Amino acid sequence: MSDHIVFFSKSDIxxxxxxxFAKVRPGARFEVLSGAVTGPCDADFAVVWHPPHGELARxxxxxxxxxxxxxxDHVLGDPxxxxxxxxxxxxxxxxxxxxxxxxxxxVLALHRGLPGYIAAQRRGLWRPSAPKxxxxxxxxIMGMGVLGRDAAxxxxxxxxRLSGWxxxxxxxxxxxxxxxxDGLKAILRSxxxxxxxxxxxxxxxxxxxxxxxxxxxxxxxxxxAGRGAHIVDAxxxxxxxARHVSAAALDVxxxxxxxxxxxxxxxxxxIVTPHVASLTNADAVAARMSASxxxxxxxxPPFDLVDPARGY
Ligand code: NDP
Ligand code: OXD
Numbered sequence: 001m002s003d004h005i006v007f008f009s010k011s012d013i014x015x016x017x018x019x020x021f022a023k024v025r026p027g028a029r030f031e032v033l034s035g036a037v038t039g040p041c042d043a044d045f046a047v048v049w050h051p052p053h054g055e056l057a058r059x060x061x062x063x064x065x066x067x068x069x070x071x072x073d074h075v076l077g078d079p080x081x082x083x084x085x086x087x088x089x090x091x092x093x094x095x096x097x098x099x100x101x102x103x104x105x106x107v108l109a110l111h112r113g114l115p116g117y118i119a120a121q122r123r124g125l126w127r128p129s130a131p132k133x134x135x136x137x138x139x140x141i142m143g144m145g146v147l148g149r150d151a152a153x154x155x156x157x158x159x160x161r162l163s164g165w166x167x168x169x170x171x172x173x174x175x176x177x178x179x180x181x182d183g184l185k186a187i188l189r190s191x192x193x194x195x196x197x198x199x200x201x202x203x204x205x206x207x208x209x210x211x212x213x214x215x216x217x218x219x220x221x222x223x224x225a226g227r228g229a230h231i232v233d234a235x236x237x238x239x240x241x242a243r244h245v246s247a248a249a250l251d252v253x254x255x256x257x258x259x260x261x262x263x264x265x266x267x268x269x270x271i272v273t274p275h276v277a278s279l280t281n282a283d284a285v286a287a288r289m290s291a292s293x294x295x296x297x298x299x300x301p302p303f304d305l306v307d308p309a310r311g312y
Pocket of ligand 1 (some may be wrong): 069071142146148165180197203226227251252275276279312
């Protein structure tokens, strides 16, 4: 079957995706959109990252929409999102492995006080402090989905004391389970390094704010690889300035690229990475999307289906 696939992303290289789809779906027509669709669009499938609002609604023949990332907030935030069209997200072992590597890297950096040593080095200061062992450090993971669970499994061999928080609860060996509103307070109160791997939804937007940050033990650190809008930036900066939060490793920001004057760039307690915790692998993911397209053409839902009402 000759499908018409439209592709829109300002952060991915279209050629890599065109090549990847040519391998797995040679008969398909692959059209790269660079901006708004002007005339009628008869695309069967849309593969997108931050599509302009209203564009998907204009593609009236769509059979499925594929997010180029694990998160779908960039699509569901469109007020005209066509919620009758199945939406699929990236669930891929390479994406998961990349995220867990990032989490291990930053948890170790925060645990061993690396931001403080880098700041001291810039000032020529020799300021040793005795490190704790991992077995004495409590790591709390907000979001125990595909990524949160794998991160917990990769942190476990270091001996960290692990807990996690999710909406519906979970069972994971060696990880204390918290859920719901009371569970949030409990995990925050007992966490030295807080890892945010939540999806951005109406419920999780601004979840790390003055009130919730205040529940963390003094000196706790934060790692955010979920979405920037999980954090109320002014509240985190105030907590960092007051040294209630000792350091933060941030990969995602409310506005990306992080604007030049933002205080995160220069704050000595903050490590900034440019939304690279984990990247979607075109070859692996195009193959999975193509298999999903076959399913949709056969009247089945795509793999990795999102529930738009739930928001993830
Ligand atoms: P999943 O959907 O697999 O997991 C989401 C988890 O969050 C689930 O455990 C879910 O709970 C929990 N959750 C959702 N809403 C709430 C809530 N209101 N209260 C408590 N828990 C909640 O997502 P992934 O693990 O695949 O991805 C998570 C996010 O990571 C993505 O949405 C994206 O924003 C981000 N990401 C960032 C990348 C980067 O490079 N920085 C790369 C890839 C992803 P439950 O299990 O009960 O449903
Ligand atoms: C994703 C991301 O959601 O890259 O996959 O942030």
